[in-house]
Amino acid sequence: MDLIIRRGRLNGKAGLWDIGVERGLIAEVAQKIEAKAPTEIDAAERLMAPTYVNGHVHLDKCNLGDVMRPNKTNSFQECLEITWEHKRTYTVEDIVTRASRAIEEGILNGTTVFRVFADVDTIGGLRPLEGIIALREKWRGIVEIEAVDFPQEAIVRDPGTFELMEEGMRMGADVVGGLPWHEHLDEDARRHIDLCFDLARKYDKDVHMLVDDTDNPNSRSLEYLAVKTMREGFQGRVSASHCGALASYDEVHANKVMALVKQAGVSISTNPHISLVAQGRYDQEPIRRGITRVKQMWRMGVNLFSSQDDVNDPYYPFGRNDQQEVASYVCHSCHMTYPDEIAAVFGFITDNAAKAMRLEGYGLEVGCKADLNVLAAPTIQHVLRLQQPPAWVIKGGKVLATNEVRREIRV
Numbered sequence: 001m002d003l004i005i006r007r008g009r010l011n012g013k014a015g016l017w018d019i020g021v022e023r024g025l026i027a028e029v030a031q032k033i034e035a036k037a038p039t040e041i042d043a044a045e046r047l048m049a050p051t052y053v054n055g056h057v058h059l060d061k062c063n064l065g066d067v068m069r070p071n072k073t074n075s076f077q078e079c080l081e082i083t084w085e086h087k088r089t090y091t092v093e094d095i096v097t098r099a100s101r102a103i104e105e106g107i108l109n110g111t112t113v114f115r116v117f118a119d120v121d122t123i124g125g126l127r128p129l130e131g132i133i134a135l136r137e138k139w140r141g142i143v144e145i146e147a148v149d150f151p152q153e154a155i156v157r158d159p160g161t162f163e164l165m166e167e168g169m170r171m172g173a174d175v176v177g178g179l180p181w182h183e184h185l186d187e188d189a190r191r192h193i194d195l196c197f198d199l200a201r202k203y204d205k206d207v208h209m210l211v212d213d214t215d216n217p218n219s220r221s222l223e224y225l226a227v228k229t230m231r232e233g234f235q236g237r238v239s240a241s242h243c244g245a246l247a248s249y250d251e252v253h254a255n256k257v258m259a260l261v262k263q264a265g266v267s268i269s270t271n272p273h274i275s276l277v278a279q280g281r282y283d284q285e286p287i288r289r290g291i292t293r294v295k296q297m298w299r300m301g302v303n304l305f306s307s308q309d310d311v312n313d314p315y316y317p318f319g320r321n322d323q324q325e326v327a328s329y330v331c332h333s334c335h336m337t338y339p340d341e342i343a344a345v346f347g348f349i350t351d352n353a354a355k356a357m358r359l360e361g362y363g364l365e366v367g368c369k370a371d372l373n374v375l376a377a378p379t380i381q382h383v384l385r386l387q388q389p390p391a392w393v394i395k396g397g398k399v400l401a402t403n404e405v406r407r408e409i410r411v
């Protein structure tokens with residue numbers, strides 16, 4: 001054994017457990033491992049879990065919050081304009097520097113897999129994607145980064161974008177992005193989805209779109225995405241983020257769409273901390289929250305996950321690339337507060353996110369990659385309640401980060 005973690009807890013199993021690691025893989029899980037290893041960690045009765053997976057984060061624009069001008073109109077439109085101003089002058093180095101700060105925060109908070117969206121459009125051209133591909137290469141062998149070829153200004157309404165996206169796939173993007181609901185017309189949204197699938201088929205890549213990120217009950221790209229997924233044989237290879245409009249549909253239509261999503265094996269990423277600040281802006285009480293139908297879809301067996309989305313950028317002044325914080329927001333805003341619900345939400349940042357990204361060797365079974373956190377508390381409930389970073393972050397059987405939280409009451 002190269003590493004043994006001793007006396008930790010495993011979710012759903014009684015007692016204390018040791019995990020033994022050999023050549024980067026989990027070699028043994030037992031209540032007492034007799035072997036010795038050069039590195040041994042005392043988990044001290046705290047929970048051990050696979051490292052977190054962040055399946056949707058924009059790191060080309062992250063940390064612009066530190067350098068951008070103030071938003072004078074307090075409007076979403078000005079968030080866009082500020083982003084455009086920076087996007088015109090991004091350099092690869094600038095993106096890698098800002099994004100690496102977010103990756104470091106993510107690692108300290110226990111995440112070792114990031115699906116990173118890069119804007120591809122006629123404003124910034126391919127520069128943001130070049131930056132995110134350079135980021136992926138810089139961190140290769142340390143954490144896993146996927147680059148998403150993402151049309152942030154839509155495709156049909158931004159002529160030239162499709163050609164840039166195709167060039168982005170040739171440059172080595174890992175995932176085809178999409179933003180169909182941002183087109184002007186329903187027929188354009190469908191064309192947008194068709195074009196993305198053309199690329200996905202041609203380059204044999206998975207699809208991850210931002211879908212119906214609006215309170216508008218007439219925004220209906222999710223149903224088309226689900227049907228298209230089935231027609232193309234892409235079941236299990238497609239993710240949709242946000243899907244807030246689903247919450248505004250009447251029950252009859254919502255149930256039809258959710259059944260299609262389930263049938264198509266489309267994974268849904270809900271990022272409620274973002275939806276809470278981005279949606280409902282036209283409402284004058286009661287203010288809608290713009291969050292998709294999390295509990296209903298969870299009960300139906302849809303694969304739900306949750307992601308950071310934004311970090312300190314023109315749209316969102318908060319975010320520390322912390323999946324525990326993200327999960328806490330899901331629990332609060334989606335009424336997921338009973339034991340089985342809290343456990344399910346923990347799955348949104350671990351197993352379900354790994355499933356959406358089709359990660360291989362994810363988990364704590366023998367033979368899985370030794371990518372695991374020794375968390376700061378003994379149970380999922382207390383991990384999410386206390387919001388303290390993992391004590392140890394282990395990646396490929398090596399200690400990648402540690403956190404020690406020192407607190408003291410002086411009386």
Ligand SMILES: [Zn+2]
Nearest residue numbers: 056058210309
């Ligand atoms: Zn996003």
